[in-house]
Every structure is written in structure tokens, then in C-alpha cells.
Amino acid sequence: MSSFATSGGAWYLMRASGVVTLILLTGVFVLGIATTSRWRTRRLPGFAALSLHRSISLLAVVFLAVHIVTAVVDPYAAVGVVAVVVPFVAGKSALWVGLGALSLDLTLALIVTSLLRHRLSLRVWRGIHCVAYLSWPLALVHSLGIGSDTGTMWLRGIAGACVAFVVTAVVWRVRSAEGSAKHLEPRAAHHPA
Ligand code: HEM
Numbered sequence: 001m002s003s004f005a006t007s008g009g010a011w012y013l014m015r016a017s018g019v020v021t022l023i024l025l026t027g028v029f030v031l032g033i034a035t036t037s038r039w040r041t042r043r044l045p046g047f048a049a050l051s052l053h054r055s056i057s058l059l060a061v062v063f064l065a066v067h068i069v070t071a072v073v074d075p076y077a078a079v080g081v082v083a084v085v086v087p088f089v090a091g092k093s094a095l096w097v098g099l100g101a102l103s104l105d106l107t108l109a110l111i112v113t114s115l116l117r118h119r120l121s122l123r124v125w126r127g128i129h130c131v132a133y134l135s136w137p138l139a140l141v142h143s144l145g146i147g148s149d150t151g152t153m154w155l156r157g158i159a160g161a162c163v164a165f166v167v168t169a170v171v172w173r174v175r176s177a178e179g180s181a182k183h184l185e186p187r188a189a190h191h192p193a
Pocket residue numbers: 001004005014015016017018019020021022025064067068071072077079083084097100101102103104107139140142143144146147148149150155
């Protein structure tokens with residue numbers, strides 16, 4: 001967004017923290033899939049993937065907070081406090097900021113329900129956790145739609161790599177779910193309900 005391009009330090013911090021948040025959320029997404037699909041290697045056992053998933057998600061929240069605070073205090077971005085959480089009400093770039101706000105709301109729901117996981121049933125927690133499949137693409141579209149660096153090769157490269165990681169993880173998740181369904185079929189035949 002070129003009209004933001006004349007701001008000072010806050011603007012640079014907003015861009016940098018936005019890109020770091022996108023990379024971290026990609027890592028969180030991929031590690032989340034690795035955890036649910038029981039993907040593990042000798043170098044990355046299941047418990048390590050889970051613990052990385054948790055710690056990187058909290059780190060992502062820190063960078064996301066920096067991104068949002070700088071978007072509010074930067075005089076050119078000047079996103080209103082309400083527009084941070086209420087989608088599509090920003091004065092400038094309402095659509096792109098709104099997609100960021102929507103992604104933020106969903107990310108917050110993921111984090112809060114995960115922190116309260118011991119109070120929720122597995123079914124409720126899992127159902128809410130599925131919004132990750134929506135919050136990540138929203139964050140990506142927001143980043144590409146509003147970013148000042150969208151036209152640069154480096155941001156396109158980072159975004160392309162993030163998409164490649166997420167698509168690979170999702171395809172792998174679907175295949176492994178199909179694999180375990182097939183694996184269970186003969187057992188079901190032996191043990192009718
Ligand atoms: C999960 C949520 C989010 C992620 C991953 C994210 C990520 C990004 C990225 C990568 C950029 C492009 C930086 C650049 O190259 O210029 C960006 C730009 C921007 N974001 Fe976010 N963002 C998120 C949420 C939000 C929210 C909630 C707001 C509202 C305050 C917001 C406001 C902005 C603004 C105003 C810009 C334009 C920066 C510029 O001038 O280029 N973002 N964001």
C-alpha cells in the first residue's frame with residue numbers, strides 16, 4: 001500500500017512483524033497437522049512437534065501484537081482500534097484490513113480455546129480448532145492484498161513457500177486420513193456394531 005510508504009519506524013516494524021507472523025503461522029499450521037496426523041521422524045518425535053506447535057503459536061501472537069499495535073500507532077496506516085477486531089469497518093483499505101481482523105479473531109479463538117482446553121470436550125475443542133483452515137488463508141490473502149512489498153520477489157517467494165508448505169501438509173493429512181480409514185475397514189467388518 002504505497003500511501004503508507006512515507007511513515008517512519010512504526011511502518012517498517014509493521015511490515016516486518018506482519019511477514020514474520022505469516023511465516024510463524026505457517027509453521028504453526030504445518031506443525032499442527034504433523035501433530036494430528038502422528039507424523040514423526042527420529043529427529044522430530046511427536047511430543048517435540050506438539051511442543052513446537054504450542055511455543056511457535058505463542059511467539060506468533062507476540063509478533064501479531066506488534067503488527068497490530070504498529071498498524072494502529074503508525075500515522076499513515078492509522079487503523080482504528082475498533083477495526084482491529086471488527087472486520088470491514090476500517091476507513092482505508094476496509095477489505096484487506098477486514099480480512100486481517102477476521103483472521104485475528106479466528107486466531108484468538110484458536111489460542112483462547114487451546115489455553116482452556118482442559119475445560120472443553122475434545123469434540124468442541126477440535127471443532128473450533130478447524131477454523132485454522134480458514135484463518136491461515138485469510139491471513140495470506142490479507143498479506144498479499146495490503147502489503148507494500150507484495151510486488152517484490154522476496155515477498156512473493158516467502159508467500160509461495162508458505163503456500164507450498166501448507167498445501168503439502170494438507171494433502172499429506174488427507175492421504176494419511178484416507179490411509180487410516182482403509183486400515184480400519186477390515187477390523188470393522190470383523191467387529192460389527
Ligand atoms: C493473523 C493475522 C495477520 C497476519 C499474518 C498479517 C500479516 C501481514 C503481512 C505479511 C503484511 C504485509 C507487510 C508488507 O509487506 O507490507 C501485512 C500488512 C498490513 N497489515 Fe497485517 N496481518 C495480520 C493481521 C492484521 C490485522 C488484525 C490488522 C489490523 C490492524 C493488520 C493491518 C495491516 C496493515 C495496515 C498492513 C499494511 C502495511 C503496509 O503498509 O504495507 N494486519 N500484514
